[in-house]
Amino acid sequence: MDIEHHLEQRGIKLTAMRLLVYQELEQAHRPLSLRELEDRMPTAERSTIFRTLTLLLQHHLIHAIEDGSGSLRYEVCDGDDECTLEDQHIHFYCERCHRTYCFYDKKIPQVSLPEGFQMSSINYMVKGLCPACDKGVMG
């Protein structure tokens, strides 16, 4: 995907910082926390990354999920265009190793909302034990 064009299309100036943050998220293949991004980009400042994330969120180029780890995690949106509700996949959070998995092929089942409620996003987060940790527990 042409990240540069993708961003500028929406009127976001492409800075080195923004490209870097976006690429890190894209390459991670799983949602990263602010802390994890900091660790992966020693040259970048926490607040800069934070503001970049905020900006990317506003423009729906990434989305944030809560997995219960105590910090937000960010991931690039699926597909070539902005996030849509339908393309969101479910996540799995391992309570033992604290890793968040994306099940890209498992889309979030939709539900109807009561009259008057306007949906903008959905989080479907399953928690439990991942295969490796489940095995570990068994001995």
Place this chain on the structure above:
Amino acid sequence: MDIEHHLEQRGIKLTAMRLLVYQELEQAHRPLSLRELEDRMPTAERSTIFRTLTLLLQHHLIHAIEDGSGSLRYEVCDGDDECTLEDQHIHFYCERCHRTYCFYDKKIPQVSLPEGFQMSSINYMVKGLCPACDKGVMG
């Protein structure tokens, strides 16, 4: 529901504090944050409430949900018995008024997990605008 018996049945000593916390959650009819509980119980100490919540969580008398407000919210489990995966309902978080709604009659649609993943809980959180706020936006 007989809270006292409900608790002691599980070997939890029923203290005034614990009864109070449980009742507050029960009467709120929506998930409350630690901060909100503090505000509702001026006589109680933050750390005491926190430890009480931790204890109730461990014994599956309440559960915690993340709505993206930045703080965890707690609510009593549905039904007369411990939480089961099937009885969990979906939640709605209003991004404008920061209120979390329970849709008790909307159960979480189940999905199958890849081989080896063990599920212990699910969070299904819808975000957007509630009727009041949606109206407000329109003018």
Place this chain on the structure above:
DNA sequence: GTTTATGCAAATTCTTTGCAATACT
């Protein structure tokens, strides 16, 4: 030269723990 982005430092918010004091049995 004006506007925008970044870095640093620190404030704020939320969660969690150590420890002494209190209450319960």
Place this chain on the structure above:
DNA sequence: AGTATTGCAAAGAATTTGCATAAAC
């Protein structure tokens, strides 16, 4: 007395902001 609970105070962790510097146009 001995164990469990509570209150206080503060540590830790994560998010967010103010302001000065630096970069971009």
